[in-house]
């Protein structure tokens with residue numbers, strides 16, 4: 001192995017920095033390399049700079065990855081660490097997801113101020129979230145609740161909640177765990193009732209296709225069950241992403257060499273939905289995810305996607 005340090009790209013939010021640090025320690029451990037062999041390079045992305053509008057309004061996916069991807073392609077960075085959930089469905093030519101770290105718990109968590117759980121919140125409570133999926137799932141459960149756009153880092157959202165701007169907010173358990181802020185959680189949502197976003201809870205590493213030095217390095221920390229699960233979920237998303245303003249949820253349970261995927265699409269008001277579940281071999285993860293996507297797309301019909309966008 002060469003002695004030139006690897007340049008790791010990341011966003012600058014506390015969560016992103018925690019993810020980059022975890023990746024670096026796993027690499028140091030797996031290869032017996034010193035910290036100096038990894039240089040963490042922090043970049044600001046469009047998604048970090050625009051914090052007052054819903055992500056779906058400002059262009060959705062790619063907002064958190066574009067700047068990092070440019071520097072990967074130009075060779076400034078060797079690889080980039082991301083929340084898989086924030087990755088665009090289609091990556092630029094020449095880049096790929098080459099590794100996943102072991103997935104954290106993929107459930108959503110409620111941080112309640114005026115009540116601990118979604119069902120216990122007062123009539124017409126206000127919940128802060130910028131996610132179309134969370135908005136639709138909340139309305140499906142509690143049509144009286146008003147969901148307002150709520151963005152910024154996890155710490156910013158918790159501050160807004162404590163200031164009384166909302167009755168509750170929803171956050172990914174994975175992010176709260178990585179920040180050591182599980183203490184604020186008042187309810188953990190059951191994925192069968194409140195399914196997470198595809199790829200939630202998984203950290204991925206993006207690198208150049210065919211860059212042997214980097215691929216050899218990353219192979220040692222890739223977690224195969226996470227790789228298969230998230231590949232299945234991303235394949236589901238890919239089939240449905242022609243309608244990128246659709247609330248989409250889905251998660252995979254891996255058991256040995258088998259997996260079971262459950263997917264759901266909803267209208268933003270949560271009144272209509274199409275669910276799918278499929279199981280098979282991990283080796284067929286992508287095929288199964290696509291098949292699930294096609295199943296719900298066919299069941300929903302074109303009218304489903306056209307009815308609000």
Ligand SMILES: NCc1[nH]cc(CCC(=O)O)c1CC(=O)O
Pocket residue numbers: 083084085086170171172173174175199200201202203
């Ligand atoms: N879009 C923000 C984002 N991207 C990934 C996570 C959580 C961590 C993860 O899913 O790995 C979050 C915050 C949240 O949804 O609470």
